Amino acid sequence: xxxxxxxxxxxxxxxxxxxxxxxxxxxxxxxFGSIPLLGARLAxxxxxxxxxxxxxxxxxxxxxxxLDADPSTFVREAPMAYRRxxxxxxxxxRHIMMMATQIDRDGNQNISCIGDWxxxxxxxxxxxxxxxxxxxxxxxxxxxxxxxxxxxxxVDMVSGVGYTRAAAAxxxxxxxxxxxxxxxNLGVFDFETPEHVMxxxxxxxxxxxxxxxxxxxxxxxxxxxVPETPTPPxxxxxxxxxxxxxxxxxxxxxx
Amino acid sequence: MSxxxxxxxxxxxxxxxxxxxxxxxxxxxxxxxxxxxAMCRSDLQDLTVVAYGGxxxxxxxxxxxxxxxxxxxxxxDSIALEPHWRAARQEGRVELTELDEGMFxxxxxxxxxxxxxxxxxxxxxxxxxxxxxxxRTVRSPYDSGSFAHPEGAIELVAAPALRLDAALVxxxxxxxxxxxxxxxxxxxxxxxxxGAAERRIVSAERVVPQGDLPLExxxxxxxxxRMMTDAVVEIPGGAHFTSCPPDYARDExxxxxxxxxxxxxxxxxxxxxxxxxxxxxxxxxxxxxGGAGR
Numbered sequence: 001x002x003x004x005x006x007x008x009x010x011x012x013x014x015x016x017x018x019x020x021x022x023x024x025x026x027x028x029x030x031x032f033g034s035i036p037l038l039g040a041r042l043a044x045x046x047x048x049x050x051x052x053x054x055x056x057x058x059x060x061x062x063x064x065x066x067l068d069a070d071p072s073t074f075v076r077e078a079p080m081a082y083r084r085x086x087x088x089x090x091x092x093x094r095h096i097m098m099m100a101t102q103i104d105r106d107g108n109q110n111i112s113c114i115g116d117w118x119x120x121x122x123x124x125x126x127x128x129x130x131x132x133x134x135x136x137x138x139x140x141x142x143x144x145x146x147x148x149x150x151x152x153x154x155v156d157m158v159s160g161v162g163y164t165r166a167a168a169a170x171x172x173x174x175x176x177x178x179x180x181x182x183x184x185n186l187g188v189f190d191f192e193t194p195e196h197v198m199x200x201x202x203x204x205x206x207x208x209x210x211x212x213x214x215x216x217x218x219x220x221x222x223x224x225x226v227p228e229t230p231t232p233p234x235x236x237x238x239x240x241x242x243x244x245x246x247x248x249x250x251x252x253x254x255x
Numbered sequence: 256m257s258x259x260x261x262x263x264x265x266x267x268x269x270x271x272x273x274x275x276x277x278x279x280x281x282x283x284x285x286x287x288x289x290x291x292x293a294m295c296r297s298d299l300q301d302l303t304v305v306a307y308g309g310x311x312x313x314x315x316x317x318x319x320x321x322x323x324x325x326x327x328x329x330x331x332d333s334i335a336l337e338p339h340w341r342a343a344r345q346e347g348r349v350e351l352t353e354l355d356e357g358m359f360x361x362x363x364x365x366x367x368x369x370x371x372x373x374x375x376x377x378x379x380x381x382x383x384x385x386x387x388x389x390x391r392t393v394r395s396p397y398d399s400g401s402f403a404h405p406e407g408a409i410e411l412v413a414a415p416a417l418r419l420d421a422a423l424v425x426x427x428x429x430x431x432x433x434x435x436x437x438x439x440x441x442x443x444x445x446x447x448x449x450g451a452a453e454r455r456i457v458s459a460e461r462v463v464p465q466g467d468l469p470l471e472x473x474x475x476x477x478x479x480x481r482m483m484t485d486a487v488v489e490i491p492g493g494a495h496f497t498s499c500p501p502d503y504a505r506d507e508x509x510x511x512x513x514x515x516x517x518x519x520x521x522x523x524x525x526x527x528x529x530x531x532x533x534x535x536x537x538x539x540x541x542x543x544x545g546g547a548g549r
Contacts, residue, residue: 058439058440079440081440081442082441082443082444083442083443086357090377112382117382117386119345119347122345123336123344123345125328125330125336126328126330127327127328127353127354127355127381128327128328128356130381131379131380132357132358132376132377132378134381135376135377135379135380136376136377157382157386158380158381158382159381159382160381161380166380169379169380171406171409172409172411173380175406176376
């Protein structure tokens with residue numbers, strides 16, 4: 001693929017994911033999913049050089065290798081075992097981009113189960129560290145398949161904590177709570193509204209506002225003018241394609 | 256000097272039905288699978304399993320050993336969702352105490368330090384506090400005085416001590432006195448888990464004479480000292496099919512066969528007969544042979 005070919009939807013999503021870490025400085029970026037992983041490496045390669053990345057296992061990674069690079073070629077700068085990750089989480093030096101099987105208007109996320117928790121229709125992975133992440137450091141979400149089943153009125157089991165619940169839990173929960181951004185295959189969303197409810201921040205090129213509204217199972221805040229999500233310029237596209245020669249980004253969007 | 260070397264049967268002989276059992280490792284990484292398979296073959300039942308869950312949880316659920324699981328997740332890593340665990344949950348066969356991963360860590364640490372809880376923000380506002388109505392919060396007493404904290408009398412989650420009747424972990428190396436060593440990149444929470452337990456069982460790829468562990472790797476890789484263990488069992492390949500670096504990687508092929516066996520009872524019975532209801536030597540032979548069901 002040459003840099004002249006137009007940016008794909010997946011490449012627009014990569015840049016949108018990279019943008020969530022802009023200005024974060026020397027903190028650990030923890031991306032989940034191929035497109036967020038590419039986004040974090042793109043951010044570090046370009047506008048966020050101090051960002052700290054892991055090798056996906058138990059160490060911190062030097063440089064920005066391609067997604068399909070052989071881990072035996074990685075250069076590592078320091079260990080980061082799971083237990084040390086909690087030191088980072090609880091000190092606040094982290095911004096995670098988790099996936100969300102369900103997300104709601106308030107920013108609550110669910111990766112635990114679908115249906116009644118007592119006997120779920122579908123058991124998912126579990127809440128994992130989502131409760132602790134969301135009240136300790138900035139959190140963003142990546143939803144590769146935007147639909148009324150993923151953008152729901154109310155999530156079935158609150159794993160990542162949204163704004164209303166954090167407020168109800170008191171100042172210990174709100175002090176470091178921030179849901180920075182949600183990136184889906186259709187657009188970019190944030191909570192920069194007076195009540196901290198989800199707002200449409202931009203639509204990806206080729207997506208209409210109506211399409212987003214139809215795919216969303218709750219009332220989204222839509223500003224009068226909705227910008228288009230920036231398309232990666234040629235030099236950025238080159239980097240994305242170097243970082244992902246095998247095209248994992250397109251596969252994540254079902255391409 | 257007591258020699259803590261034991262056979263699998265000796266090491267597991269003090270386990271009883273109804274016990275709360277911690278299992279080391281993380282997901283499908285360095286799980287004490289040989290010990291877990293031995294539990295699957297035993298007459299133990301109604302166990303409460305406490306784990307950073309992987310195929311240990313799935314196997315014990317599939318063989319009907321589990322009443323309750325205490326965890327923050329169950330995964331096979333390269334297969335995101337553990338199908339045997341999912342089936343058990345979706346069919347209502349097991350109870351669940353679902354905790355945030357960090358609360359879970361603090362719970363083990365609290366038990367190891369003999370305090371009833373440790374405070375944390377993790378859990379505040381989440382569904383974890385709703386599905387576990389017995390979880391409590393605690394108010395910071397340091398809102399004034401010389402130790403006054405800038406956040407004042409904030410309300411935090413009191414992550415409860417997760418006390419274990421027994422803990423099972425798998426190490427790369429151990430010695431006959433009960434010291435144990437992790438040579439891979441991550442010790443996970445195994446030492447904390449041993450600290451939280453009454454009866455502490457370590458299996459290892461190789462058991463060496465006391466004093467020889469520093470010849471195997473740096474001294475700080477000996478994360479478990481002998482005051483933390485009761486029994487040491489030498490089981491080469493004792494974490495198989497999960498990963499145990501640097502000794503071996505995950506056997507993805509067998510893990511796929513294990514996951515696929517959740518599809519129907521017939522497939523599961525075949526897998527179980529070949530890889531679970533057999534002793535260690537027969538398991539080794541089946542793995543070496545590959546073939547059927549793989």
